[in-house]
Amino acid sequence: MLTAEKNAILTETGPDRPMGQLFRFFWQPALLSRELPEPDCPPRRVKILDTDMVAIRDSYGRAQLITPTCPHRGANLFFGRVEEGGIRCAYHGWKFDVDGNCLDIPTLPDNGQREKMCKKIKLKTYPTREAGGLVWVYLGPEELMPEMPQFDFLDMPDDQVYVSKKYQFSNWAQACEGALDTAHFSFLHMPLVGGKINFGKDAFVAESSADERRIGWIRNDGAPRFSITKHEAGLVIGGARYADEGDTYWRISQFLMPNHGLAPNAFPGENMHGQCWVPIDDETCWIFNYTWNPDRKLGEDEVERFRNGASIHAATDENYVPLRNITNDFLIDREDQKTRTYTGIKGVSEQDAAIQESMGPIVDRTKEHLNSSDLGVVQFRRYILDAAKALDNEGLLPTAHSHPQNYRLRSGSHVCSDTIHFDDVMVERFGHRLGLAPAAAQDQAKAAEVGAE
Ligand code: FES
Ligand SMILES: [Fe+2]
The missing domain is CATH 2.102.10.10 (Rieske [2Fe-2S] iron-sulphur domain)
Incomplete structure (x- = not known):
C-alpha cells in the first residue's frame, strides 16, 4: 500500500506537482505521425x-x-x-x-x-x-532538454514497426502498473481449462503467446517468483514460472523512466511490444503501443490484425477511444466468461483496460493488500517516487535523464534450467545482463574499452 500522500505524488502530474515536474524532463509521445x-x-x-x-x-x-x-x-x-x-x-x-x-x-x-x-x-x-x-514533445526547461531516448524500435526500418494509441479512462500509473504486474496474465488473459482455446485471429491471448505450452505454464503457475534488477534508466523485472521437467519459464519485462514498459512475451524472433502511458490529466491517459520485430518486416496481415485490435493494440474509433470501453462494460459476454475465457471480454488490450478502469480513475492505494506477486509494482513505485522526491527536494535529475543509450533494451521470454541466476538468464536470452540490444551492447563495450585504455 501507499500513504495517501505518496499516492497523490505518484498520480498527480500537473506542472506544479513533483511527478509532473519529473515527467516534464523527459520526451513524451504526443501523437502518431x-x-x-x-x-x-x-x-x-x-x-x-x-x-x-x-x-x-x-x-x-x-x-x-x-x-x-x-x-x-x-x-x-x-x-x-x-x-x-x-x-x-x-x-x-x-x-x-x-x-x-x-x-x-x-x-x-x-x-x-x-x-x-x-x-x-x-x-x-x-x-x-x-x-x-x-x-514527441518536450515540455521541460529547454536548457535541460535531454537527448531522445534511444529505444530499439526507433532504430528499426519503418516496415518493422507498428505503433498505435488509445484513450484510457484512468490515471497513467494504474495503467503502467497493469503492465509491470505480469502475474495477472495467469488469470485475466487466460482461456479456461477445458474451454475452447481460440488461436485464430480473434485469439483472446496475446498472439505471440498463443501456443499451448506457454499458456499451460502461465495458467498452471499463478504465483511467479520475481527477480528485479535496478539500473540507470529503470528496472528489469523477471517473473519465473514452473515449466516442464525442472525448467523455468521466465517472462522478463522492462520499466523505463518515467512511463515506458516493454512487454515480456517474445521468444527470440517474435514480435516485441512496448507501451508508454502519457498522462492527459490526472484521470485519463493516452497509451501509445509499439510493436517491432528486429529480425524481419511485419507482414501485411499482421499489421492488419494490429489495426483491428490484436495483441496490445485496441480497436478504436476515429478519436482513438476503444470501441469496447467502460461506458459499454467492454461488451462483456457472460456466457463466454462461463465457458471460454476468464473475463468474457474480447481483446488483451480491452481486458487490461477493463480491469484498470474498474478501479476508478485513481485507485485508492491506501486500501491495498499487496503480496509477493506485486513485487514489480512495489519496486516501480519506489523507483519513481524516489526520483520525484530527489528532484523536488534536492533538484537532482534522475540518472535516466542523462542515459538515453540505456533505453535500447529488449524484453521477452526464456526457458532454462531452474538453477540459473537471473543475471545469467538475461545473458543467455539477450546477451546482456540488462537486455541491451546487440548494437547498443557493442557500443557500450567499446566505450568501456576506450575508458580502460
Ligand atoms: S490573428 Fe489570431 S486572434 Fe487575431
Ligand atoms: Fe495484461
Whole structure:
C-alpha cells in the first residue's frame, strides 16, 4: 500500500506537482505521425500533461507542437489554416512558422509596420521530434532538454514497426502498473481449462503467446517468483514460472523512466511490444503501443490484425477511444466468461483496460493488500517516487535523464534450467545482463574499452 500522500505524488502530474515536474524532463509521445498525414494537413488538438497544444505539419513536412493561443487576441490556432510554410490564425490572418516566428500581420498597413511588429511577436512552440511513427514533445526547461531516448524500435526500418494509441479512462500509473504486474496474465488473459482455446485471429491471448505450452505454464503457475534488477534508466523485472521437467519459464519485462514498459512475451524472433502511458490529466491517459520485430518486416496481415485490435493494440474509433470501453462494460459476454475465457471480454488490450478502469480513475492505494506477486509494482513505485522526491527536494535529475543509450533494451521470454541466476538468464536470452540490444551492447563495450585504455 501507499500513504495517501505518496499516492497523490505518484498520480498527480500537473506542472506544479513533483511527478509532473519529473515527467516534464523527459520526451513524451504526443501523437502518431499518421495523425498529421501530409504537409499542410489539418492541425490536430493535443493535450498531454495538462497542457493544451496544437500539432501541425508544415509545407516542408515538419511536425511541430505549438501553443493553441494566438498571440494577437487569443484565438485558438486549431481553427487556423496551415499553408505556405506556416499556420495562419483564422481570426485576423496573423501567420507563424514552426519555429514560432511571426511571418505576417495583415491587419497592419503594408508600409514597414508589419515587419516591425512581426519581429516583436513570437508564438510559443515546444521542442518536437519525430521518430518511430510518433511525434514527441518536450515540455521541460529547454536548457535541460535531454537527448531522445534511444529505444530499439526507433532504430528499426519503418516496415518493422507498428505503433498505435488509445484513450484510457484512468490515471497513467494504474495503467503502467497493469503492465509491470505480469502475474495477472495467469488469470485475466487466460482461456479456461477445458474451454475452447481460440488461436485464430480473434485469439483472446496475446498472439505471440498463443501456443499451448506457454499458456499451460502461465495458467498452471499463478504465483511467479520475481527477480528485479535496478539500473540507470529503470528496472528489469523477471517473473519465473514452473515449466516442464525442472525448467523455468521466465517472462522478463522492462520499466523505463518515467512511463515506458516493454512487454515480456517474445521468444527470440517474435514480435516485441512496448507501451508508454502519457498522462492527459490526472484521470485519463493516452497509451501509445509499439510493436517491432528486429529480425524481419511485419507482414501485411499482421499489421492488419494490429489495426483491428490484436495483441496490445485496441480497436478504436476515429478519436482513438476503444470501441469496447467502460461506458459499454467492454461488451462483456457472460456466457463466454462461463465457458471460454476468464473475463468474457474480447481483446488483451480491452481486458487490461477493463480491469484498470474498474478501479476508478485513481485507485485508492491506501486500501491495498499487496503480496509477493506485486513485487514489480512495489519496486516501480519506489523507483519513481524516489526520483520525484530527489528532484523536488534536492533538484537532482534522475540518472535516466542523462542515459538515453540505456533505453535500447529488449524484453521477452526464456526457458532454462531452474538453477540459473537471473543475471545469467538475461545473458543467455539477450546477451546482456540488462537486455541491451546487440548494437547498443557493442557500443557500450567499446566505450568501456576506450575508458580502460
Ligand atoms: S486572434 Fe489570431 S490573428 Fe487575431
Ligand atoms: Fe495484461
